[in-house]
Amino acid sequence: MTEPAPAARLVVLVSGSGSNLQALLDAATDPAYGARVVAVGADRTGIAGLDRAANAGVPTFVAELSAYPSRTDWDRALTAHVAEHRPDLVISAGFLKLVGPHFLAAFGDRYLNTHNSLLPAFPGMHGPRDALAYGVKVAGATLFFVDAGVDTGPIVAQVTVPVLDDDDEQTLTERIKVAERRQLVEQIGRLVRDGWTITGRKVTIP
Numbered sequence: 198m199t200e201p202a203p204a205a206r207l208v209v210l211v212s213g214s215g216s217n218l219q220a221l222l223d224a225a226t227d228p229a230y231g232a233r234v235v236a237v238g239a240d241r242t243g244i245a246g247l248d249r250a251a252n253a254g255v256p257t258f259v260a261e262l263s264a265y266p267s268r269t270d271w272d273r274a275l276t277a278h279v280a281e282h283r284p285d286l287v288i289s290a291g292f293l294k295l296v297g298p299h300f301l302a303a304f305g306d307r308y309l310n311t312h313n314s315l316l317p318a319f320p321g322m323h324g325p326r327d328a329l330a331y332g333v334k335v336a337g338a339t340l341f342f343v344d345a346g347v348d349t350g351p352i353v354a355q356v357t358v359p360v361l362d363d364d365d366e367q368t369l370t371e372r373i374k375v376a377e378r379r380q381l382v383e384q385i386g387r388l389v390r391d392g393w394t395i396t397g398r399k400v401t402i403p
């Protein structure tokens with residue numbers, strides 16, 4: 198009998214409500230999923246994302262930028278915290294900080310971010326707001342490998358949702374998040390179970 202492959206180790210970084218984190222925590226309760234969340238990190242205290250981790254019995258760490266003399270020191274500290282948990286993948290799920298060169302040197306080949314727009318349109322902090330202001334008719338979410346730019350890395354997957362005539366920022370944001378969470382769970386599962394290659398900008402999951 199062959200042993201099942203050990204579950205891949207996920208470290209998830211959050212700054213807010215952590216509903217994407219929750220979706221991963223829920224998926225990982227099934228051993229067939231192939232991954233488990235071994236730690237959750239944040240750049241601030243007092244957020245629901247950290248409570249969700251604690252409720253699931255997952256260890257947490259916090260690296261606040263203001264606690265370090267420089268951004269470089271913070272980057273090194275964040276890297277050390279994450280490294281301690283020996284992740285196979287690191288996932289930014291609503292983590293509102295750009296990591297630095299030290300972090301990317303350690304995890305740049307396995308650090309993913311989920312963003313609430315159809316990149317390369319509407320990068321940055323206000324994807325749904327910017328999409329509404331532009332008047333687009335479809336919006337969505339993008340899962341990508343993080344590089345040194347802002348929301349510029351190689352794309353793993355995208356999902357679309359309609360923009361409705363009576364949408365405001367909140368209704369569109371919520372519609373995107375429902376599709377985004379489903380995509381995140383599905384694609385992280387595929388990555389850990391099947392592996393991937395990146396050729397130029399093109400990500401392929403066999």
Ligand code: GRF
Pocket residue numbers: 211212213214215216217218246290291292311312313314374377
């Ligand atoms: C997600 O929509 C993500 O794209 C954006 O922030 C949101 C995080 O939501 N950057 P949550 O904290 O996972 O609920």
